[in-house]
Amino acid sequence: MVDAWNSSDKFNREASQWDENPQRRAVALGVAQALIAAVKPKKTMRALEFGCGTGLVSIEIAPLVKRLSAVDTSPEMLAVLQEKIGTFGITNIETSCTNLSASTESALNEQQFELIYSSMTLHHIDDTSAFLNSISALLSLGGIIALADLDLEDGLFHDDPNEKVHYGFDRKALSALLNGAGLQVMSFETIYTFNKTNRAGIIALYPVFLVTATKNQSVPQE
Numbered sequence: 001m002v003d004a005w006n007s008s009d010k011f012n013r014e015a016s017q018w019d020e021n022p023q024r025r026a027v028a029l030g031v032a033q034a035l036i037a038a039v040k041p042k043k044t045m046r047a048l049e050f051g052c053g054t055g056l057v058s059i060e061i062a063p064l065v066k067r068l069s070a071v072d073t074s075p076e077m078l079a080v081l082q083e084k085i086g087t088f089g090i091t092n093i094e095t096s097c098t099n100l101s102a103s104t105e106s107a108l109n110e111q112q113f114e115l116i117y118s119s120m121t122l123h124h125i126d127d128t129s130a131f132l133n134s135i136s137a138l139l140s141l142g143g144i145i146a147l148a149d150l151d152l153e154d155g156l157f158h159d160d161p162n163e164k165v166h167y168g169f170d171r172k173a174l175s176a177l178l179n180g181a182g183l184q185v186m187s188f189e190t191i192y193t194f195n196k197t198n199r200a201g202i203i204a205l206y207p208v209f210l211v212t213a214t215k216n217q218s219v220p221q222e
């Protein structure tokens with residue numbers, strides 16, 4: 001069955017030009033800088049980025065951690081990242097074409113990470129609550145999750161009206177979902193604001209948050 005929420009077609013098509021968009025590069029750099037300030041990545045950490053795309057964020061994080069699993073569902077986005085890995089001689093990033101929202105299979109299920117992060121990907125995943133539970137299970141005790149995404153928006157951010165996405169997130173509601181996944185919210189901050197012409201042709205502001213949360217104890221079984 002085709003998962004309309006997880007069609008890699010659009011990202012496969014856009015992959016080769018992805019990095020040419022200055023706002024994409026700017027938000028990724030903003031996310032990386034805010035994440036580094038908030039999390040203080042360490043050389044002992046095993047890190048995971050889901051929805052890594054062409055690796056705009058992970059290229060910045062990789063030198064600061066032990067190893068990094070860069071996961072995406074688009075083979076073409078990953079191919080661009082793979083090319084950068086070769087060009088820059090990066091030895092600690094491993095790419096994986098995996099859909100972490102598919103509960104049935106995951107090459108990563110056996111692994112644990114001290115840091116899991118994403119940038120502009122959570123709104124592409126249908127069942128936020130189930131997904132947060134899945135990634136919480138991959139996080140070691142004391143580990144940190146850092147998610148950057150859009151605040152609640154007017155539904156006009158994406159150009160394609162048929163694209164399946166969440167229209168950003170309400171911070172209180174997302175905090176409750178993180179708590180429900182056994183995670184304690186540490187910080188919520190605005191780290192970037194898109195200034196873009198939306199689908200209605202109006203120039204509008206779309207703030208991006210970074211939320212960090214930690215896993216202090218085992219997820220309750222009931």
Ligand SMILES: C[S@@+](CC[C@H](N)C(=O)[O-])C[C@H]1O[C@@H](n2cnc3c(N)ncnc32)[C@H](O)[C@@H]1O
Nearest residue numbers: 011051052053072073074099100101119121124
């Ligand atoms: C808006 S792009 C962001 C890419 C990158 N994080 C960046 O900031 O440039 C969203 C990415 O998430 C990927 N994606 C969507 N659903 C996914 C899923 N369920 N699991 C892993 N990756 C997913 C897409 O293929 C795409 O590369």
